[in-house]
Amino acid sequence: MRSPLALAALATVAVPGFDAREVRAAAAPGDDDVALVTDGQRRHWVVRAPRNAAAGAALEAELVLLSALGDQVDAGKLPFDVPRVAGAAPLEEGGRVVVHRELPGRPVDLERVAPGPGIAASLGRSIAALHELPVAIVEDAGLPVYDAPAYRARRLAEVDEAARTGRVPATLLRRWEERLEDVALWKFAPVVLHGDLSADHVLVADGAVTGVTSWGEAKVADPADDLAWLLVAAPQDAVDSIMEAYQLRRTELTDPHLADRALLAGELALARWLLYGVRSGDGEVVADAVQMLDELDEQTRDVAEPGAAPL
Incomplete structure (x- = not known):
């Protein structure tokens, strides 16, 4: 170093x-x-x-x-x-x-994103604008390009590998496999993706997105991946504003299962974190991933129980 x-x-x-x-x-x-x-x-x-x-x-x-x-x-x-x-x-x-x-702005604080115009709407419009770019700019850079079936197969392979670690709750595995095997859920038009959007990589100032960094995971794939972090971590009323702005900015967007796949992508990120820990031999990462997977399993069990209060 x-x-x-x-x-x-x-x-x-x-x-x-x-x-x-x-x-x-x-x-x-x-x-x-x-x-x-x-x-x-x-x-x-x-x-x-x-x-x-x-x-x-x-x-x-x-x-x-x-x-x-x-x-x-x-x-x-x-x-x-x-x-x-x-x-x-x-x-x-x-x-x-x-x-x-260094780009201007500060990392976005999702917990403080309010609904309506401002950062929420800017997040939606910014991601939509990225997804509207020609896929040739990714192809010409020699970065990965997936169609919908190939990307679904990639996700299935990740779940299979995570299952072999023995660290993922069985109920989570069954739910993931059911959703990945639902072909109707995976009919999407591939787009240019950042591929690693997070609060650290999105900069904001004066109520708008000013810059996006860390493009090393860019690819052509499922637009849901770039929305997952928002649907998982932003306040629900802000999520509604983000998705509305996103959909208004996209042209000819026909993807009724976009939000469903985005939520699933957020869950599968935990499986990839587990796999990273296993592959690198990092016990702390493995323990962290296992704890988050157990918490997710408990949350989804509570929601599935009759009469359970919503999260």
Whole structure:
């Protein structure tokens, strides 16, 4: 791993004349080293460097996508900004270090999102605008492209793998399998997805979405995936406003099971977290996933019982 100071030094190579004054480490999900650097004009920059060849290849694909997304922003097709690469430089071990300005805004606080116009509506419109982009921008970047049957099969395979760990409650497994085997539920038109939307990756300011970061999981697949985090974590009255704005922004949207799949996607994210822990041998992640799966199982059992109060 590279230190923040090492990344700041690399930034001066990637951007000639770069005047690094302050540097601090940043959270680095995945296999990139990341630092936040402040220059002599008090502007804030993000410096990223891959740790291995696979991460380097993934970053190169993401850079192609970011360039195309930047063009869509400039053409007025997206109502938020994306990272714009200011410079890059080759690394001795392969790959490139990349520098871009830090996007304005703060991570969205879903618990404080109110219904109506404002952030709720902006979230819905922003995700819808992304889903309206031509799928060619993902294809041209060499990122994954799935049709509906292939994506359903992918989800089924994940559930099967999670089942083999013996850590998923049997009632959850049965419910997931029933929904995944319902072919009618999985008739959707694939769209451009961010693929990893979360409160940390969506920036807001002055009542609107200003930027979206972390595009390494982008793909063409089920639009429900980009809505799952909102349906799971946002207040219900705000969810109604988000979905209304989303549906109004989409053209020719015919997907009666969109919300159902989004809620399912939110549950399956727990299975993927469990699998990550198992594959990486991280006992803390496994324990965390098992606890959340048990809580979800208890919640769904309560709802299924006759006379149970709604959540």
